[in-house]
Amino acid sequence: xxxDQDMYASSTETTEGRVFTVSGQxxxxxxxxxxxxxxxxxVVNMGPQHPSTHGVLRLILELEGETVTEARCGxxxxxxxxxxxxxxxxxxxGVTFCTRMDYLSPFFNEATYSLGVERLLDIEDQVPExxxxxxxxxxxxxRISSHxxxxxxxxxxxxALTVMTVGFRERELVLDLFELITGLRMNHAFxxxxxxxxxxxxxxxxxxxxxxxxxxxxLPEYAALCNANPIFKARLENVGTLDLEGCxxxxxxxxxxxxxxxxxxxxxxxxxxxxxxxxxDVQTWDTAxxxxxxxIRLNEMWESLKIVEQAADRLxxxxxxxxxxxxxxxxxxxxxxxxxxxMGNSLDHIRHIMGESMEALIHHFKLVTEGFRVPAGQAYVxxxxxxxxxxxxxxxxxxxxxxxxHFRDPSFTNLQAxxxxxxxxxxxxxxxAIASIDPVMGGVDR
Numbered sequence: 001x002x003x004d005q006d007m008y009a010s011s012t013e014t015t016e017g018r019v020f021t022v023s024g025q026x027x028x029x030x031x032x033x034x035x036x037x038x039x040x041x042x043v044v045n046m047g048p049q050h051p052s053t054h055g056v057l058r059l060i061l062e063l064e065g066e067t068v069t070e071a072r073c074g075x076x077x078x079x080x081x082x083x084x085x086x087x088x089x090x091x092x093x094g095v096t097f098c099t100r101m102d103y104l105s106p107f108f109n110e111a112t113y114s115l116g117v118e119r120l121l122d123i124e125d126q127v128p129e130x131x132x133x134x135x136x137x138x139x140x141x142x143r144i145s146s147h148x149x150x151x152x153x154x155x156x157x158x159x160a161l162t163v164m165t166v167g168f169r170e171r172e173l174v175l176d177l178f179e180l181i182t183g184l185r186m187n188h189a190f191x192x193x194x195x196x197x198x199x200x201x202x203x204x205x206x207x208x209x210x211x212x213x214x215x216x217x218x219l220p221e222y223a224a225l226c227n228a229n230p231i232f233k234a235r236l237e238n239v240g241t242l243d244l245e246g247c248x249x250x251x252x253x254x255x256x257x258x259x260x261x262x263x264x265x266x267x268x269x270x271x272x273x274x275x276x277x278x279x280x281d282v283q284t285w286d287t288a289x290x291x292x293x294x295x296i297r298l299n300e301m302w303e304s305l306k307i308v309e310q311a312a313d314r315l316x317x318x319x320x321x322x323x324x325x326x327x328x329x330x331x332x333x334x335x336x337x338x339x340x341x342x343m344g345n346s347l348d349h350i351r352h353i354m355g356e357s358m359e360a361l362i363h364h365f366k367l368v369t370e371g372f373r374v375p376a377g378q379a380y381v382x383x384x385x386x387x388x389x390x391x392x393x394x395x396x397x398x399x400x401x402x403x404x405x406h407f408r409d410p411s412f413t414n415l416q417a418x419x420x421x422x423x424x425x426x427x428x429x430x431x432x433a434i435a436s437i438d439p440v441m442g443g444v445d446r
Contacts, residue, residue, distance in 0.1 A: 041069070044427075048077045052157045052431045055441035059418070059430065068430060071422040073415050078445040086405045090371025091117055092332060094402055096189040098392070101407060102443035103186060104149055107142040108385040109392075109443075110191035111135055113405070115272060115381040116394040117193040120374050123325060130321040131195035132273045137208070137311035138181070138190070139273075139383070140304040144215070145174035146386035147297040151222065154294065154435035158235050163225055170218055173211055180204055192332055194325035200315065208312050212305050219305075222298055236291035240421040240433030243288050250416045254388025255300070256437060258284045259292035266384035278307050290436035297386075297438075328363070330372050371400040380408075387411055387438055409443040 044061045047053035058074030082101055086094040098113045099106040118124050152167025175185040181204055182190040182197070190197045226232045242252070244260040257264055265282040267275040283299040285292030324331045353364050376398040382391035388410030395404040414437045421433040 046430070048074070052434075054153065054434060054439055057415075057434070057439065057441055057444075059434070061422075061427065061430065063427065066426050068422050068425055068427060071419045071430065073418050075412075075415070075441070075444050078441045080442070080446060082446045083405050083407065086402050088401065090400055091374055091402060092192055092371055094405060095192050096187075098405070098407065099187050099189050100442065101446040102385065102387070102390070102409060102411065102440045104440050105142050105146045105385050105387070105390075106187055107135075107138045107191060108383055108390050109407070110189065111139060111273070112381055112383045112390050112392040112407075113394065114191050114193045115383070116379045116392045117374065119379040119381055120377055120394060120396050121193065121330060121372075122375075123194065123327065123330065126194075126325050126327065128195055128322045128325065129274075130199075130315065130318040131323045133311050133314045133318065134196050134200070134323060135191055135273050136275065136278070137308060137315070138178075140307045140311070141174050141177060141208075143304045143386050144301050144308075145171045145178075147301050148174070150297055150386070150435070150438040151294065154432075154438075155226070157431050157435055158232075160226070160232060163222065166218070166221055166225075170215065173214070177204075177207060177211060180207060192324075194327070194331050196323050197332065199323050205312050205316055208308065212309050212312075215301070215305055219298070219301060226294065227298075233291060235428075235432055236289065236294060236436075237287070238289050239425065239429045240290040240293075240436045241288055242417055242421055246417070246420060250420075251413050252388065252417055254384075254386070254410055254414065255293045255296040256414055256417065257388065258282070258296055260284075260288040261286040266382055266389060270382065272381065272383060278310050280304075280307050290432050293436040293438075300386075329367070332367075373398060373400055382408070385410060387440070387443075388414060390443075407443075407446060409446065411437075411439040411441070411443040415439050415444060 042063050044063060046059040046061055048056040048058040050059075053059060056077035058077065060070075060072045060074060061068050062070035080100070082097045086097050089097065094117075095110050095113060098109045101109050115124075118127060148167045148171045152164040152171070155161070155163025155167065178188065179185050181200060182188040184190075242256065242260075244257075244262050246252075247257045247260055247262075253264065261284050263282040263284050266272070267280075268282055280303045283296045283303060285296050353361055374396040376396055378393065378395040380391050380393045382389045384390075389408065390410055391408040393404075393406045393408065394402055397403040417437060418434065421437075422430045425433070
């Protein structure tokens with residue numbers, strides 16, 4: 001081996017086309033080199049470190065000049081093995097893993113998994129009403145925060161920096177509510193099989209109502225900044241177009257599907273958590289392009305505010321009601337409270353467990369460490385996440401751990417549209433098309 005050879009990589013030669021080494025020179029110099037060739041075809045890697053590919057997404061673009069002739073996705077850079085890891089934890093502990101998949105909408109991950117486990121346990125009718133209302137409340141607040149990120153990052157990528165700053169400003173308010181209710185800003189593990197982890201803290205409903213009132217004043221700012229803005233519309237209209245037939249063929253859901261005018265929303269078509277009892281409208285658009293998806297997300301935040309308000313009113317009438325199933329063989333036994341040591345079991349609850357009986361203490365210990373058994377079978381319960389149909393397919397062999405847990409993540413499915421939306425357009429349109437899909441790579445690569 002000579003001194004100039006790499007001991008870790010063998011020498012290879014290309015057998016097709018020309019190789020361009022781009023090392024920081026001006027594009028004019030590269031263009032001069034290309035001019036010597038009859039073909040303008042060039043292959044460019046966009047990502048996975050590109051700031052405009054929504055995380056660690058790699059796009060392989062084949063270009064003729066600045067026109068995209070072929071676009072492909074390269075995924076897997078954020079692989080976490082979450083689904084496999086869940087097979088080695090109890091059913092309740094599985095929530096702490098799946099909440100980290102689509103990290104912009106953790107409550108939806110927790111909800112679809114918990115609903116699947118509850119169906120296997122055949123306890124769907126035993127989940128307390130207050131737990132269902134709290135789940136709806138948290139999911140709709142989460143829908144608002146997720147859409148805010150979609151609009152903020154999408155605006156940033158086309159140079160609308162004010163949209164980004166106000167988007168993240170409002171998202172902080174939602175995360176403050178999450179921290180108040182669950183103790184955490186993200187990755188909450190709060191929605192669990194049988195209910196939710198704990199009741200609302202004092203003053204939470206007042207904070208929620210104040211947030212709704214503030215958002216009703218703030219949301220019109222987005223409309224004023226973007227809706228009729230000629231530059232914004234020029235970048236989004238007729239970009240990333242995909243009609244209903246294409247969406248159905250690829251299995252696309254969420255705002256991408258509803259931008260074709262088709263009102264498919266699982267909250268209406270296959271209700272869960274009592275969504276059929278709430279007053280809201282499914283938002284659609286008729287342009288099937290990136291602009292329509294932006295307008296849908298903006299309108300959906302208004303609808304979510306309506307649902308949050310209704311949920312808050314219901315919770316006001318459920319003061320002191322249980323938030324976890326009464327079955328002591330399933331219901332998570334901890335009674336969380338903020339004490340001198342932060343978040344943990346309340347001292348009164350510990351005294352109750354330790355002082356009641358040895359059998360109660362043993363039962364508590366086994367339920368926490370080993371977990372409950374779930375009858376053999378399989379279940380799939382989808383929910384309408386901010387990006388479309390999110391479903392957990394949970395399989396049990398009768399043990400205390402999932403035999404298999406597989407998630408149908410909408411980001412993964414919707415990314416199939418990348419080539420259809422991008423090919424034939426300009427490089428700049430690829431950024432807009434991807435932003436309109438709003439993929440979260442944690443959900444894609446899970």
